[in-house]
Amino acid sequence: MSGITLTNRKKVLEKKKLSFSESLYLPAIFGGMLITLKHFFMKKATISYPDVKRPFSKVYRGKHVLKRDDQGRENCTACGLCAVSCPAEAITIVADERKKGEEHLYREEKYASVYEINMLRCIFCGLCEEACPKDAIYLTEDLTPANFTRQDFIYGKDKLVQPLNESCHPKTNQPYIKDGKPYEYKNPVYTK
Amino acid sequence: METALFLDKLILVVSVFGASLGIAMYSTLAERKFAAFFQDRLGPNRAGLFGILQPVADGVKLFMKEEIIPAQANKFLFILGPSLFMITALMTSAVIPWSTPLDLGDRTMELQVTDINIGLLYVFGVVSIGVYGIMIGGWASNNKYSLMGALRASSQMISYELAMGFSIIAIIMITGSMGLKDVVNAQSTELFGISGLNWNIFYQPLGFLIFIICAFAECNRTPFDLPECEAELVGGYHTEYSSMKLGLFLFAEYVNMFISSAMMAGLYFGGYNFPFMYELGLSQNALSILGLVAFMTKILAFIFFFMWIRWTIPRFRYDQLMHLGWKVLIPLAIMNLIATGGVMTFMASK
Numbered sequence: 001m002s003g004i005t006l007t008n009r010k011k012v013l014e015k016k017k018l019s020f021s022e023s024l025y026l027p028a029i030f031g032g033m034l035i036t037l038k039h040f041f042m043k044k045a046t047i048s049y050p051d052v053k054r055p056f057s058k059v060y061r062g063k064h065v066l067k068r069d070d071q072g073r074e075n076c077t078a079c080g081l082c083a084v085s086c087p088a089e090a091i092t093i094v095a096d097e098r099k100k101g102e103e104h105l106y107r108e109e110k111y112a113s114v115y116e117i118n119m120l121r122c123i124f125c126g127l128c129e130e131a132c133p134k135d136a137i138y139l140t141e142d143l144t145p146a147n148f149t150r151q152d153f154i155y156g157k158d159k160l161v162q163p164l165n166e167s168c169h170p171k172t173n174q175p176y177i178k179d180g181k182p183y184e185y186k187n188p189v190y191t192k
Numbered sequence: 193m194e195t196a197l198f199l200d201k202l203i204l205v206v207s208v209f210g211a212s213l214g215i216a217m218y219s220t221l222a223e224r225k226f227a228a229f230f231q232d233r234l235g236p237n238r239a240g241l242f243g244i245l246q247p248v249a250d251g252v253k254l255f256m257k258e259e260i261i262p263a264q265a266n267k268f269l270f271i272l273g274p275s276l277f278m279i280t281a282l283m284t285s286a287v288i289p290w291s292t293p294l295d296l297g298d299r300t301m302e303l304q305v306t307d308i309n310i311g312l313l314y315v316f317g318v319v320s321i322g323v324y325g326i327m328i329g330g331w332a333s334n335n336k337y338s339l340m341g342a343l344r345a346s347s348q349m350i351s352y353e354l355a356m357g358f359s360i361i362a363i364i365m366i367t368g369s370m371g372l373k374d375v376v377n378a379q380s381t382e383l384f385g386i387s388g389l390n391w392n393i394f395y396q397p398l399g400f401l402i403f404i405i406c407a408f409a410e411c412n413r414t415p416f417d418l419p420e421c422e423a424e425l426v427g428g429y430h431t432e433y434s435s436m437k438l439g440l441f442l443f444a445e446y447v448n449m450f451i452s453s454a455m456m457a458g459l460y461f462g463g464y465n466f467p468f469m470y471e472l473g474l475s476q477n478a479l480s481i482l483g484l485v486a487f488m489t490k491i492l493a494f495i496f497f498f499m500w501i502r503w504t505i506p507r508f509r510y511d512q513l514m515h516l517g518w519k520v521l522i523p524l525a526i527m528n529l530i531a532t533g534g535v536m537t538f539m540a541s542k
Contacts, residue, residue, distance in 0.1 A: 029505060036230045036504045046234045 061124045061139040064117055066161045069107055074161060075136035076115065077108035082128035082137055090121035091128060108134070115160060119144045119153040200301045208285050208305060215495075216446035217247045223446075223499050230503040254439035262432050266332040273329025274433065274440035280322040281447040287311040288454050289373045291464040291484040295476040303480065304373060311372035312360055315455065316353070319410060322448070323349045326419065329441070330429035341428030344510065345419035348409055351517040352416075356406035358525030359399040362532040363392055363459055376463035388469035391462040398528045400460045402521055407452040409517070412445060414502040418510055453494035454487075461490050 021027055047054050056062070067075045078095035096113035098106045105111075128137050147153055221236065221243060228235030236243035261270055289304040308314060323346045330342020364370055367378045375392075383390040393400050409416040420428030427433075430441045457463060464483030474482065508516070 032504045033500060036500065039232055040226070040229045042232055044229075044234050045232045048234065048237075 056141045060141050061126045061129075063119075063140055063142040063144050064122075064128070064155075064160055065138050065140050065142075066115060066157065067136050067138060068162050068164070071104070072164055073103075073105060073107040074111060075107055075134045076112050077110050077134050077136070078112040078115075079110075079133065081131040081133065085127045085131035086122075087125060087127065088121045088123045090118045090123075092116040092118075112157070115157050117155050117160065119155055120150060196299060201305065204301075204303065204305050205286075208288075208290070209282065212282055212285055212447050212450055213443075215450050215491075216443055217251070219446040219449065219495060220250065220442075221246050222495070223502075226496070226499045227503050230500075251439070254436050257435040259435040259437070260432075262334060264334040265432065266334070269328050269332035270432075271437070273325050273327075273332055274430075274437045274444070275325075276328065277322055277325025278440045278444040278447070280318050280325060281444040281451065283318050284315055284451045285454070287314050287372050288451070288458060289376050289463065290487060292476070292480045294480045303484065307371060307373045309369070309371045312364065312370045312375070315372075316357065316360075320349075320353065322444075325444070326429050329433070333429075333432035335432050337425045337427070337431045338429050341419045341421075341425045341431070344421075344425075345412060345429055348412075348416065348418065348513060348517070351514065352406040352409035352521070355402055355517065355521035355525045356410065358522065358529055359396075359402040359406070360459070362396055362399045362529050365529075365532055365536060366392065366395060372458060376458050376465065379462040380465045380469065386467050387471060388462065388465040389467045391460065391465070393460045396460065396528070396532070398524065399532075400456075402525050402528065403460065404456060405516075405521060407456060408498070408501065409513075411448045411452055411498070413449065413498055415505040415508050416513060417507060418513060421507060449495060449498050450491065453491045453498065456494050457487060457490035463487055463490075 069075055078093050080093050080095070083089075083091040083093050092114065093112050093116075094114035095110055098109050098111055124139065126139050129139055144153070144155075224246070225235040225243065227233075236246045239245040239249045261267055286305040287308060289307070291303040293300040293302050326345040327342045330338040330345070333339070363375060367375045369375065369378075379390050379392060380388050381390040383394065408414075412419050418428075419425075420430065422428075425431070430438055433441060464487040466483065466486035469479065469483070
């Protein structure tokens with residue numbers, strides 16, 4: 001048994017008698033104080049969160065967004081693939097049929113009249129994004145902020161659908177850059 | 193003349209009282225800020241600019257909190273404990289000389305509440321009474337953790353007072369007086385041709401080391417904060433306290449820290465004396481004000497040192513604490529005393 005160790009990092013602790021200068025403790029205390037003083041003037045590691053936001057990676061998976069197309073119509077067709085693929089069963093969809101005169105609101109004939117994500121259940125795995133055949137749901141860089149009640153964590157379409165007049169990159173929520181200039185989204189003009 | 197004296201003293205008492213409390217108040221913020229800086233954090237910065245309103249917020253919170261007196265506690269002693277601790281903490285500042293006298297035209301105003309010829313003894317006496325505050329508070333709580341904390345506090349304070357006393361006796365021997373003003377004034381003479389630099393630290397470095405270690409123990413500060421050692425004793429002697437009574441205990445600790453910083457600055461670092469104080473050719477009032485500024489700077493530096501130590505060194509074990517107090521510091525202090533006496537006799541015989 002002896003001589004065989006798992007990691008080869010075993011170190012036998014020997015209890016030596018302290019030398020005179022060690023037994024005074026003062027040099028050690030002084031050294032420690034120099035270390036803490038060095039940290040006193042170091043750059044602080046804290047990010048003051050609500051004031052300063054840490055830049056996230058492009059593939060960060062945060063709060064979801066339900067996309068509109070370039071004419072401002074919701075992409076989602078309520079196929080339910082996201083809800084099926086969701087391992088946490090956080091997505092609830094109620095499908096509805098598009099009525100006449102609603103063509104400027106929904107791209108397909110079917111749409112989700114209720115689209116709810118329970119942010120307490122969601123594990124932000126991004127499988128809904130991968131399952132979506134209509135480019136309708138993406139996970140953005142936004143965080144889901146704290147709330148006081150569980151009910152407030154169930155995000156409906158009011159919080160999820162991308163606001164009108166706002167064009168954004170599906171992944172980052174940043175404005176499109178088109179020909180080197182920020183691409184501005186214009187309200188679509190609908191004709192009956 | 194009598195009314196003038198009375199007014200002078202009244203102004204002095206009120207301003208010393210206010211300064212002690214004000215500095216203690218902002219020490220709490222400074223402690224949290226410095227703790228954060230030493231640990232690469234930012235510290236409280238939400239209440240006001242850089243968190244300067246944080247002590248006010250903390251104070252309001254403590255006043256608003258529910259006041260709980262345990263059913264089994266001795267109510268009278270339970271209230272007496274923190275009051276006594278706070279009163280003794282504040283009383284010590286009466287004999288501290290803040291600066292040289294102010295010239296007010298027809299009279300001079302001494303910047304010391306009272307110059308008694310046993311100032312050092314008075315400080316020791318009052319500090320010793322402070323132990324009763326902790327002891328009574330801990331005992332009256334009727335809680336085993338409180339009692340343990342109180343026992344630790346009292347035995348620790350009594351043990352370290354001995355070594356502290358011995359290191360002070362050396363100062364008294366050098367100065368030949370127990371009045372704090374005499375001790376400080378004796379340090380205003382020349383050293384290396386620079387006036388106001390004849391500080392006792394140059395004669396008593398070992399005495400100062402013993403004094404500062406004992407001051408940490410007397411103030412129950414890390415590394416000697418065993419009476420409130422939260423890992424073993426919940427909160428120590430103030431486990432059962434809540435609301436402003438807890439606030440008084442915590443606050444008195446900072447007042448104690450301020451006073452012992454003032455004592456260290458006054459006894460060893462020349463108090464209100466600063467280098468080149470007479471070469472500059474200042475008027476009496478300017479000298480007085482500059483002296484006060486110098487004294488305050490020294491005190492604040494010591495308060496910073498207290499906090500620096502707290503966030504550097506871990507807590508002692510209790511047997512190590514007693515070992516250090518009885519077997520190291522007291523023999524060292526006696527040796528220092530004998531050496532001082534020997535050198536003084538030698539110098540006198542020359």
